[in-house]
Amino acid sequence: MGVVVVAAGSGTRLGADRPKAFVELAGVTILEHALRGVLASRPGEVVVVVPQAFVDEARSIVACLDLADARAEVVPGGAERSESVSAGLAVLSDHVDRVLVHDAARCLTPVGVFERVLAALAAGAVGAVPGVAVIDTVKVIDAGGLIVDTPLRESLRAVQTPQGFVRGILTAAHAAGAAATDDAALVEALGHDVLVVEGDHRALKVTTPDDLARAERLLTDRWSALP
Ligand code: CTP
Numbered sequence: 001m002g003v004v005v006v007a008a009g010s011g012t013r014l015g016a017d018r019p020k021a022f023v024e025l026a027g028v029t030i031l032e033h034a035l036r037g038v039l040a041s042r043p044g045e046v047v048v049v050v051p052q053a054f055v056d057e058a059r060s061i062v063a064c065l066d067l068a069d070a071r072a073e074v075v076p077g078g079a080e081r082s083e084s085v086s087a088g089l090a091v092l093s094d095h096v097d098r099v100l101v102h103d104a105a106r107c108l109t110p111v112g113v114f115e116r117v118l119a120a121l122a123a124g125a126v127g128a129v130p131g132v133a134v135i136d137t138v139k140v141i142d143a144g145g146l147i148v149d150t151p152l153r154e155s156l157r158a159v160q161t162p163q164g165f166v167r168g169i170l171t172a173a174h175a176a177g178a179a180a181t182d183d184a185a186l187v188e189a190l191g192h193d194v195l196v197v198e199g200d201h202r203a204l205k206v207t208t209p210d211d212l213a214r215a216e217r218l219l220t221d222r223w224s225a226l227p
């Protein structure tokens with residue numbers, strides 16, 4: 001199994017003086033938090049995709065981690081998230097047949113989420129993504145702001161990463177190249193079934209300064225829960 005960790009975004013909404021993955025959370029970079037979680041899922045390979053100017057810094061971070069037997073690569077990403085995913089997929093070894101794509105920004109994702117996605121793939125799913133129930137009622141609106149639909153809340157899930165796929169299907173989905181905000185949407189567009197497994201609120205995507213503060217609180221809770 002291989003994991004593509006996408007960390008090549010600029011972090012505009014976070015507004016820090018460096019790309020989001022290189023911002024520190026409780027004294028450790030977001031990228032390092034994310035990679036520790038990824039490595040706990042025992043991947044055979046990890047590809048870390050970062051901005052071109054941060055390739056060396058990412059290599060130093062990777063060099064300090066306990067990779068166990070995992071092969072690790074750092075490559076530069078692209079202007080859009082999907083380009084960064086494609087850049088990562090391109091360097092996985094040929095024998096890697098299952099792949100997880102994970103946002104470095106979801107840096108506190110518990111290992112149980114990785115395990116549920118992997119278990120779904122092992123059970124035969126071609127795609128599996130973590131999702132959590134939606135709290136708000138969600139409306140579909142038209143260009144003028146008028147509500148055109150109210151989907152049944154019970155049928156809605158907010159999806160997270162890691163998103164797992166049969167590698168060949170994900171590669172084909174990216175080659176087909178429609179715009180989408182997650183990898184599952186590209187795979188769905190090819191007509192494949194993608195299963196939603198249980199996500200976790202701790203897999204939040206650090207996006208704004210408020211999220212960073214929330215993530216710090218989650219970490220403090222984790223430490224205070226230690227024996
Ligand atoms: N990402 C990436 N390459 C891009 C854009 C995003 O690898 N060209 C990654 C980010 O590094 C992040 C994940 O995709 O881990 C989710 O993206 P997002 O949270 O939107 O991060 P940013 O694009 O960095 O943030 P912003 O949109 O606020 O600029």
Ligand code: MG
Pocket residue numbers: 009
């Ligand atoms: Mg973005």
